[in-house]
Amino acid sequence: MNTTLSILTQYWGYTSFRPGQEAIIDAVLEGQDVLALLPTGGGKSICFQVPALAKEGICIVITPLIALMQDQVEQLNKRGIKAIAINSSMGKREIDIKLDNCVYGDIKFLYVSPERLKTDIFKERLTKMNVSLLAIDEAHCISQWGYDFRPSYLEIGLIRDIIPTVNLIALTATATEKVRVDIQEKLAFREENLFQQSFARPNLSYSVRKVEDKETKLIDVLNKVPGSAIIYVNTRKAAKELATKLYQNNISADFYHAGLPFADRSTKQTKWVKNQVRVIVATNAFGMGIDKADVRLVIHMNLPQDLESYYQEAGRAGRDEKKAFALILYNEADIKDLKDKLSLQSPSLELIKRLYQSLANNYKMAVGSGGGESFDFDIHTFSEIYKFNYLQVYYILKKLEDEGLLQFNESFHNPSQIHINIDNKALYEFQIANARFDPLIKTLLRTYGGELMTDFLKISETQLAKILETSEKVITDSLDKLHELEVITYDKKKDKPQIVFVEKRHAIDEMPFDNKKLNQRQQVAKDKMEAIVKYVKNDHVCRTAQLLTYFGEIDFDKCGVCDVCVEQKKVGQEEHLKHYRQLLSNLLVENPMPVEELIDQINPKDKEELLQLIRVMVDAGELKYDEHWQLMLG
Secondary structure, three states: OOHHHHHHHHHHOOOOOOOOHHHHHHHHHOOOOEEEEOOOOOOHHHHHHHHHHHOOOEEEEEOOOHHHHHHHHHHHHHOOOOEEEEOOOOOHHHHHHHHHHHHHOOOOEEEEOHHHHHOHHHHHHHOOOOEEEEEEOOHHHHOOOOOOOOHHHHHHHHHOOOOOOOOEEEEEOOOOHHHHHHHHHHOOOOOOOEEEOOOOOOOEEEEEEEOOOHHHHHHHHHHHOOOEEEEEOOOHHHHHHHHHHHHHOOOOEEEEOOOOOHHHHHHHHHHHHOOOOOEEEEOOOOOOOOOOOOEEEEEEOOOOOOHHHHHHHHOOOOOOOOOEEEEEEEOHHHHHHHHHHHHHOOOOHHHHHHHHHHHHHHOOOOOOOOOOOEEEOOHHHHHHHHOOOHHHHHHHHHHHHHOOOEEEEOOOOEOOEEEEOOOHHHHHHHHHHOHHHHHHHHHHHHHHOHHHHOOOEEOOHHHHHHHOOOOHHHHHHHHHHHHHOOOEEEEOOEOOOEEEEOOOOOOHHHOOOOHHHHHHHHHHHHHHHHHHHHHHHOOOOOHHHHHHHHOOOOOOOOOOOOHHHHHHHHHHHHHHHHHHHHHHHHHHOOOOEOHHHHHHHHOOOOHHHHHHHHHHHHHOOOEEEOOOOOEEEO
């Protein structure tokens, strides 16, 4: 067994690679820069994780999604692979320790957000790390022509100067031809090197239905198509209301959105993954990073913003390569809503500046302060206080995020973490001098081990309270006191949406906004909105062909399974059978004839098809048998 396959088997339990993976891995191991385009569910992570494990040193993974970052780190750690993440919720002390562990420890994967790359502390430690590979996930974010452009991704090209001998792999599920070229240019590829799997999913049937009563149609579809399903809606309220309606119609359903407490989100997701709940009704954040192969149905109750988002979300169906369905239900009101939403997504520079100033006022931040600080953020309360439309706030925050000024994490959970700041001798002396803390410190060391002195570890105040037979408040108060005494660093759990000031607060007149680029991005968003409208309205071209053409795959003919192909087949079949009916009538108009002779005279391509038509016509009285069992007109 070759090295990469043995790694795949040892850590993931697979005995073979998926199509395209091995060629990508071999190119990475040969030191090439690689752009890998793999469809949703195509196994992108394996393409950098396996070669990184085959090489000496650490792999730096750049991804913009904190939730996905945390999920991948947990998955790797469960497999016995040392991985850590550094994100904006962490304090400077914790970041410092984690980066030291990447330099001097045995960490194999370091996950970071692109904003982290430009910090002095990261650049300084990067020069000391033995970096084996640079992996850029969601690589379309580096292109201004992509659907989720983030200027902070442009920093990646700059850090290549610090580690010039390290090759990179850029990965994405969705990129048009323009975006593919842009990615390779911005990341300073040594030479163009694209590995692309077809965007076609032969097992996935795409359909669009224009209906006024979408809920009735939804229930009808769910009753006809069995199996696990995701229903996407565009508001939290709609998620809850629709799940309730499905439940009332005897369909096992629950709802999910970023506003729920972490424990609730986790419970709902687990029940759905384990098929204890059949249908999950969710906003579009749901599904990313979830390893569930048996989803049979993905339904959009509202129009997606663009075809890239739709392809990714629809692609969560049928990852087991069995028959699955992706359906959009829409009406003319949805197209109007999408256009109205585009208007909200295109705020003026004055409005952006007013919101930024309001955020600074809210958190009492002076010009030049706040770089790297994170704050709890309630979008509805903030909107009410500062007289904004809350949807407007959401989209302006995304603009500020695009420019690398802020980060807005809607669905955020970070458990409490601690680090012991003093060495063993000093800690022992402290325990002797402060006997009331001795049981807690001993319990921490017994429960979480000596690694507390070298790294930040996640802890559970609830578990500690149970062990020490006390209340969670007593534990929290004691940890607060130990933090105050600088014996430990105690980062309390966060479970609310977070606003992070990535850069120090700018004066309003000095905000680094380029109005020309802002207008350009708004035009890109408009073009993408028009593409999704064109897709749902075009009912004469194969749906898969439409999607593939958008992504630059122009040699695809027809999928044969989408709503357009099925309808065209049906129409063709009707014409075909109409022709047979006419032939039968012409042949039998004068004399009865045995079935075998009719079949010989017509000479059909499919005899069984003609026999079935004859049976139907006999049942309908259009044909009948005489006393000699010869067919005649009815």
